[in-house]
Amino acid sequence: MIGKTVIPFGPQHAVFPEPFHWRLVMEEERVLDAIPGIGYMHRGIEQLATRMEFAKTLFLAERVCGICSFMHALAYAESLEKLMDVEVPPRAKYLRTIWAELARLQSHLLWIGLAADAFGFESLFMQAWRVREYVMDMVEFTEGGRVMTSSVTIGGVRRDLHEEAIEFLLENLDKLEVGFEEVYQVFTEDPLIKHRTVGVGILSKEDSIRLGAVGPTLRGSGVAQDMRMLGYAAYGELEFQPVVEDSCDSYARMVVRLKECFQSINLIRQAIKKLPDGDVLVKVRGKPEGEVVTRIEQPRGELLYYIKANGTKSLERFRIRTPTLSNLPPLMHMIKGACLADVPVITLSIDTCIACTER
Amino acid sequence: MSLVALSRKKSPWLLHFETGGCNGCAIEVWACLTPVYDVERFGMVNTGNPKHADVLIVTGCVNARSGRVLRNLYSQMPEPKVVIAVGVCACTGGIFHDSYNLAPGADRAIPVDIYIPNCAARPEAIIDSVLHAVDLLEEKGRSYDARRS
Numbered sequence: 001m002i003g004k005t006v007i008p009f010g011p012q013h014a015v016f017p018e019p020f021h022w023r024l025v026m027e028e029e030r031v032l033d034a035i036p037g038i039g040y041m042h043r044g045i046e047q048l049a050t051r052m053e054f055a056k057t058l059f060l061a062e063r064v065c066g067i068c069s070f071m072h073a074l075a076y077a078e079s080l081e082k083l084m085d086v087e088v089p090p091r092a093k094y095l096r097t098i099w100a101e102l103a104r105l106q107s108h109l110l111w112i113g114l115a116a117d118a119f120g121f122e123s124l125f126m127q128a129w130r131v132r133e134y135v136m137d138m139v140e141f142t143e144g145g146r147v148m149t150s151s152v153t154i155g156g157v158r159r160d161l162h163e164e165a166i167e168f169l170l171e172n173l174d175k176l177e178v179g180f181e182e183v184y185q186v187f188t189e190d191p192l193i194k195h196r197t198v199g200v201g202i203l204s205k206e207d208s209i210r211l212g213a214v215g216p217t218l219r220g221s222g223v224a225q226d227m228r229m230l231g232y233a234a235y236g237e238l239e240f241q242p243v244v245e246d247s248c249d250s251y252a253r254m255v256v257r258l259k260e261c262f263q264s265i266n267l268i269r270q271a272i273k274k275l276p277d278g279d280v281l282v283k284v285r286g287k288p289e290g291e292v293v294t295r296i297e298q299p300r301g302e303l304l305y306y307i308k309a310n311g312t313k314s315l316e317r318f319r320i321r322t323p324t325l326s327n328l329p330p331l332m333h334m335i336k337g338a339c340l341a342d343v344p345v346i347t348l349s350i351d352t353c354i355a356c357t358e359r
Numbered sequence: 360m361s362l363v364a365l366s367r368k369k370s371p372w373l374l375h376f377e378t379g380g381c382n383g384c385a386i387e388v389w390a391c392l393t394p395v396y397d398v399e400r401f402g403m404v405n406t407g408n409p410k411h412a413d414v415l416i417v418t419g420c421v422n423a424r425s426g427r428v429l430r431n432l433y434s435q436m437p438e439p440k441v442v443i444a445v446g447v448c449a450c451t452g453g454i455f456h457d458s459y460n461l462a463p464g465a466d467r468a469i470p471v472d473i474y475i476p477n478c479a480a481r482p483e484a485i486i487d488s489v490l491h492a493v494d495l496l497e498e499k500g501r502s503y504d505a506r507r508s
Binding site for chain 1: 383390393420428453454458459461478479481
């Protein structure tokens with residue numbers, strides 16, 4: 001019997017694309033306690049926003065996170081539209097929905113690849129990222145950039161979809177679906193993947209509610225909560241149900257994300273079919289005043305924006321609560337009692353985004 | 360050309376470290392490693408171990424906490440080594456340049472050889488920079504070998 005050892009995990013680790021640090025208190029192969037160390041990616045965005053013009057803060061909000069940059073821009077624009085009583089044209093709402101779902105697709109496919117890499121399944125990682133490039137092509141063709149698109153603005157969207165772009169979208173969605181179907185089959189049928197994920201990182205329904213989990217982490221524990229049901233953008237007019245799994249382990253969270261990819265493809269098709277005609281941008285005048293809270297479903301869960309403005313050109317307070325921050329307490333709960341070899345899989349199962357968390 | 364010098368040119372290994380920023384450039388670096396862009400056709404392999412690496416790719420803006428890790432990684436890499444700053448945050452700090460806790464650019468922490476300013480850097484630009492890094496590595500290797508003999 002040996003005593004306790006402390007193993008540093010990260011900040012630079014081949015599994016994570018971002019610096020994230022665990023201090024793992026181990027007894028033999030079991031983790032007794034896990035202490036997260038964050039702060040490697042702090043940039044002071046909330047303070048910067050109080051010095052910038054509110055219209056420029058949109059670009060800052062977009063750079064909170066490179067993976068879900070569209071979602072942050074959307075949340076910021078929606079918040080300011082609420083504050084300034086702007087009615088967004090219906091076509092812009094639909095375009096926002098289409099692009100938000102593309103962002104969700106690319107984020108989930110990215111995660112699927114990283115998860116495969118964490119199991120040591122290198123070829124599946126490559127396949128998932130190959131499929132992801134179809135989404136990136138669609139993003140680039142319709143929004144004009146791969147990562148930072150700046151396609152949302154206060155009062156609507158900057159770009160319109162022309163006929164050719166819609167054809168391109170539909171064509172690529174078909175290719176994507178075929179490619180993704182193959183990846184999906186490997187994930188749901190491969191015994192090795194099941195061996196690494198089934199029963200690993202259990203988070204019961206009660207615990208997930210008590211610890212405040214959000215997004216796929218919560219839905220993987222059997223709670224049907226999805227911020228898209230609130231009906232922001234054009235989600236109120238589209239048909240969908242939150243994807244829920246009840247097995248409460250890493251496998252359930254993985255299956256939720258895989259099924260959400262099919263859901264996103266379906267939502268984009270619905271939105272293209274219903275796409276109304278008209279303008280995509282209204283002019284916005286004046287300066288914001290008052291307080292507002294916006295909740296949006298990011299790929300990782302619920303994103304909360306709180307904005308307080310006092311009628312001057314910059315905001316008085318800008319506060320972001322990101323899904324990974326909400327998911328950290330459940331993650332600490334899951335890691336206790338796990339094997340050291342399962343730590344990367346469990347950490348990835350909540351889809352950590354450190355850039356969002358530390359801002 | 361000695362065997363060591365040849366292998367340096369033939370197969371440089373990459374170490375990627377995200378120091379801060381938004382992750383956008385980090386996922387583009389990862390996209391470079393995957394089938395569509397595929398830098399592995401130039402013999403490059405992504406490694407997690409600084410002691411095996413020849414090229415350090417830095418993305419994101421540097422703060423005091425991540426700067427310390429970055430210096431650690433740099434000093435653990437064997438000579439000769441090349442550092443690429445990918446993205447405008449790693450070059451100058453970008454949109455965050457006047458934030459209270461950031462150094463304006465990765466070159467305040469470690470010496471940088473190649474800069475790619477862009478937000479976010481495109482995979483094509485990253486591939487171009489790693490190819491430049493190969494030439495630079497060969498050049499640095501020659502002077503390193505001359506110093507040693």
